[in-house]
Amino acid sequence: MSKALIELIQRDFGSAVLESHSLHGDDTVVVELRAWKEVARFLRDSPQVSMDMLTDLTAVDFPEREPRFEIVAHFYSLTRGHRLRLKTRTGDSEGDEAEVESLCEFWASANWLERECFDLFGVVFKNHPDLRRILLYPEFEGHPLRKDYPADKxxxxxxxxxxxxxxxxxxxxxxxxxxxxxxxxxxxxxxxxxxxxx
Amino acid sequence: MEPLDQELDEAELEMPTEPMLLNVGPAHPAMHGTVRCVMELSGEIIEHVDVQVGYLHRGFEKMCERGTWTQVFPYVDRCNYVSPMLNNVAFALACEKMLGVTVPERCQWYRIILGELARMSDHLTCDGAMAMELGAFTPFLWMIKAREMIWDLLEEETGARLTHSFGRVGGMASPPTDNLKDNARAVTQHILSVVDEVEKLLLGNRIFLDRLEGIGVISQADAISLGWTGPCLRATGVAYDVRKASPYLKYGELDFEVPVGTTGDCFDRFMVRLAEMRQSARIIEQACQRMADKGPVNIDDPRIILPPKEEVYNTIEGTIQHFKIVMEGLKLPAGEVYAYTEGGNGELGFYLVSDGSGTPYRVRIRPPCFLITAGLERIITGAMMADVVPSFGSLNMIGGECDR
Incomplete structure (x- = not known):
């Protein structure tokens, strides 16, 4: 089942899929930034996939890589009972221009998850209806989960x-x-x- | 006597009003001390609301990146401080999934027993606090007394009432005590009687029912889209429980049901939690029957588990092994993993990224409360001001987990 999920995405978005793996049994697809929203739409709307729940969305900071941030989303399909991890990469080495399309119009849970990601990593979600800091206060300087933010600052x-x-x-x-x-x-x-x- | 308002014509009384901004929390007790709601009221109706969280943000995920994998356990304790054992077990399972190891059967049963007790304490707190916030103080005291018994048991097992830090990668900090089964049976027996009594006391109470039924309703589709899990999602009628949907530990071999509600209102959420406590009692009884009295609790792998103290002090191998695990930390293989369990409030996930060193590269906790609190805005917009208290109470927002 799970392999078929990756193949489905590869079939429809072959050129945009950068890599895929099933490490520890978690099916993962890494897509190009430009295809992020389209793949997400496909995941939700395709009857064979029908991911009705966006369980988690977060980012991981790799300061030494060129697209610096990895945006990681976890999907679950209640109807079909399968899971998928979808990733994309964005941002230059300075952490600027980290932008990715918002998924708010597909899943309501994306709203707060993306706000949190913006707050802690400084990744900007385009077309997000209400992109404010959520866990920290507006005057907070910097984005604490970036690796170059000192923990004792x-x-x-x-x-x-x-x-x-x-x-x-x-x-x-x-x-x-x-x-x-x-x-x-x-x-x-x-x-x-x-x-x-x- | 005639009703006083008999002669009044509603239209005449209507006065021009402008929306009033009302700030509830974060220090308001009904907001559980950590959430602020900025509401725009028209009369008593909430027209808009901005739910603000983060007052308990302590940088959990950042702190995890500073120590070893084992040093994360005290932090996860402090995420959900009502059922910390579930967090302990969830994090241990995530690390074990990454290492590709499974703990011995006895430990799996042990984790189930302790975890279900923690789930009961979570539900007791939520339902008790909910009743108290609506003016019913007696059930609260009964339930907190029952919760205290659970914590006494956990203290006997782990040495700490609340922040146990008891989980370990590959096992538990210490083996079960000899009295575990007797104590667990006695405690569950008492809790079941408390649940019965609370039902008798509350479910015939007109005030209590009126304040819960039809209040804080959310549709199935909305709840799913918001990423709700756990009792709040099941109250809408979706029978999604991680313990059933993708069984971990020994849950696949146990006989229990997933209680669901129908309308997704506050009352259903209250009832689902009560019903789940009964199911937890069933699980604990089965686990007590099947758990062996003797046998290993920790896996037999010197790279993961600390050696017994006699060896540490008496043999050079033991000393070195102890030193390496404590000073360098466990070496989780490079890669990433997402492991999920059923926490007290829903799917509790850990997304771990390891670079192969002894220090976590990224620990992401997927807190059920955060997404459930995100739905608060939807269920109280258009409701009356007084409905905020039961609606918010029924979500069981745990500040430590929501804000991390």
């Missing part, structure tokens, strides 16, 4: 948000509060001083 203090029409204002200024007792590195103090100047 300290984020700068964020300024008080200037939101109109809110009568209640917190009784502290820009440079007070929000320290959480962890901003003790010399670097962080330095950053804080900068933000005070601004």
């Amino acid at each position: 300290i984020q700068p203090l964020i300024a008080y948000r200037d939101i109109p029409n809110i009568d209640k204002v917190a009784p502290f200024g820009v440079d007070e509060g929000m320290a959480f007792g962890r901003q003790t590195h010399a670097q962080a103090r330095h950053d804080t001083d900068d933000s005070r100047v601004n």
Whole structure:
């Protein structure tokens, strides 16, 4: 069954399939970036495949490769009971121009999964209806799951948000509060001083 | 006495209103402390809602990339802190799938027993909290008391009430205690009686039923498209359970049913969880019968399993083996794997990428809660403000898993 799934995709998208394997029993197809959305549409609509559930979508960062990010989606078909992992590659070595078509119009689950992927990796999903950060706050600098983001990096203090029409204002200024007792590195103090100047 | 509103004409009373922005959470207890809903209300009707998660984000996946594979276990404990044993087992299974090894039968039964107990504690928490949020405090106390018994049992087995860190690649941290079966039977017996009592107490309660029936309804198609799994999906009538659909451990040999609902409302989700506790009790009983009292728990592979302490302290081979596993970490073969199990809230998947060194290259947890919480917006838009509490409660959002 499972082999047939890979063959089906190879038959219809032969030129776009970069590689395929069934390591540890997980059927995997890597497609070119331009075919990402079309293959996804095929997976959902083809009666022989009918992947009705997008169970997971994430990315993996390989900074030394040229299309740097691997976008990994896992599909499951409730009706047919088979699974498939679909991958594509995007982004240059700097991590810029990492763009991929959104799958939101096919599966509702893509909405939050893609937002998370954008948040943590900085991969932009084109035509996503609401591409905002989801797990982190808007002022967060960088994308933490990239390999070049140091795990112990300290984020700068964020300024008080200037939101109109809110009568209640917190009784502290820009440079007070929000320290959480962890901003003790010399670097962080330095950053804080900068933000005070601004 | 005449009703007070008899003479009132609705049209006359209608006043020009503009939508009100209401911010619920993240510190609101009904939002379980980690979710914020920004709602646009028209009267009491929610017109738009923006569900914001991430208040409990701790960088789980980033932290996993810093240690060894074994050092991930404490982190997965803290993902679902109501049923950590299920996460432990799921992660161990993912690593074992990558290594191509299977743990001995006794360990598989052991994992099933502990896992089903953890699933019961998960469902007890959810249903109990749901009842409490609707004003029924007694069932909550009963269920939390029953949950405490599960945690006592798990403490006896693992040494920790909650964050067990008990799973290991290729086995468990220690073999089952001699009292495991007796204790498990006693606990399940007590839980079954609690479930019966809770049913009697709540299912005849008009207030409770009115607040759940027909509230928070989601269609089958929507639930599937949103990637819902577990009790929330089964409440819509889809009998998808990983334990049945692609059995792992010994689930294929066990006799149990997958309870499903019909309408996909809060009441169905509540009932599916109650029914699942009964099924878990059946599974535990069967597993107790079939688990051998003696035999190995860990696989016999010195590259994966730490040697016994006597060998570490008395033989040079044992010392070296211990040193290599602890300092260098397990060497999982280069490649990628996606392993999935049935967690307390649905399909709990681990997508692991290994580069062949002892450190994980990427650990991706596929949290059932994250996608279920994504559906909150859909089920409360157009509902009344007061329906948010039962709707959200019935989803059983676990902050640690949703935000990681």
